[in-house]
Amino acid sequence: STDAPGTSAPDQLTGRVVLVTGAASGIGRAIALAAAQAGARVVVSDLQPEGEQTAQAIVDAGGEAFFVPCDVADAQAVEHLVAETVNHFGQLDVLVNNAGISGGAQLAHQLGVDAWDRVIAVNLRGPFLCARAALPHLIAARGAIVNIASTYGLIGAPLAAAYCASKGGLINLTRQLAVDYGPQQVRVNAVCPGYIDTDMGGGRARLSPAEQAAAQTRREANAARQPLGRQAQAVEVARVVVFLASGAASFMTGSVVTVDGGCTAT
Template sequence: MQPNTSPYPDPSGTLTGRVLVVTGAASGIGRAIALTAGAAGARVVVSDVQREGGEATAERVRAAGGEAIFVACDVSRPDEAQALIEAAVARYGRLDVLVNNAGVAGGGKRAHELDIGAWDAVLAVNLRGPFLCAKYALPYLMTSRGAVVNVASTYGLIGAPLSAAYCASKGGLINLTRQLAVDYGPDGVRVNAVCPGYIDTDMGGGRARLDPAERDAAQARREANAARQPLGRQAQPEEVARVVVFLASEAASFMTGSIVTVDGGCTTTFNHG
């Protein structure tokens, strides 16, 4: 392996030699997780429905001296979720870490106005997807005594305006995390979740589709909301990624069923804005 010159240093322990699958890694938090894990020595299987972005993430891991492949996957489809896990094991002979990061936003309406298909689409990716990936990964993780890290959200811990499907999906993922920790702890598999708050990403590319004035206004609203939390700012994706890699590593060897907020303190207090 080439010397590590990545701006994503190993934050804790090491993932050297471990095989890590990260879904939703074409951009944002998922890309940062892939880069951070690669810098920590993991062999990274990058996955996303967006082939171009996913391939670019894998190339960035390799350019920084790491090892990575890309596997296209819609996590809501059982056949594709299974094929993703099997591709990782076929390439590297084992699986040590599953990071369920793929997610979609969905929102903007109250429950009685929300289209049923829109509800189903959010739950399919955000809750069914992590279940499917875990279902097919767990037999291998029991062998390696590995780890699952689910990327949930602060919206799984609180109610938020116009976000029925998203809040429900992330709340479900949080309790799925706890439940899997109970069932698979005796097999040496640790299952934890992170709950990001305001992170400087464009989830689903929504802002990118706006005209410049609308995009600037949306960003300004987000920054104003973030400014009201204790740390007073949005986070960068790599700040979440470092926590994910910590949970995946042996530095977190006695943590399972933990729900870790990475939110600048926003869930610790009322938003007085």
């Protein structure tokens, strides 16, 4: 079990099956790769078909992984995702709720209701649907959930009403699930990344030159907000997720762990 104390390699995920949503890019991709490196068999899921490339990278490195496309806001698709996981690997030990969207930058009174609904659907309903489908298997495995929230779930940030609300909701959903499933030895924790260098964090992949310049300005401003003076790489979040998923975190549940270079310490 992921929570057994005294295992010989408590920080490892050998023999565990880990499902990561939103694993085509950014933090989710880094989590999938880090989990595989720690010995896990990994189910890579994403809305985008590029998730296949994450699974292929794991297989190329000698690991076990496969890709299942899924919109986490779609209850039926999520049921299918968990069923595929268990059909293929026979168990599910760890769910990482990573898929998320920013929803764009708007003042609340200018934010479309549809935009609000979509952010809540992906960032809050999605983790609920995934937990709902996964929990029977996680109970059997005495497993764990790691929710990727955000420092924006802890503070109010400009132009991010739906995002802040969704991540704040995810943080308290984390605590709530920890209460209900602790007695069954399922641990549920949240990670709150600060500013991470991904597409969401201002990465370059699909941007025009003008957008790239704006993104660079934003990255520098974000770096200055964090006492460590830089944006993080996705792997720096992934390492903490692997720790929380593993037996090394055997007495941690309901915890909200910031990985933010000190951003929320100021």
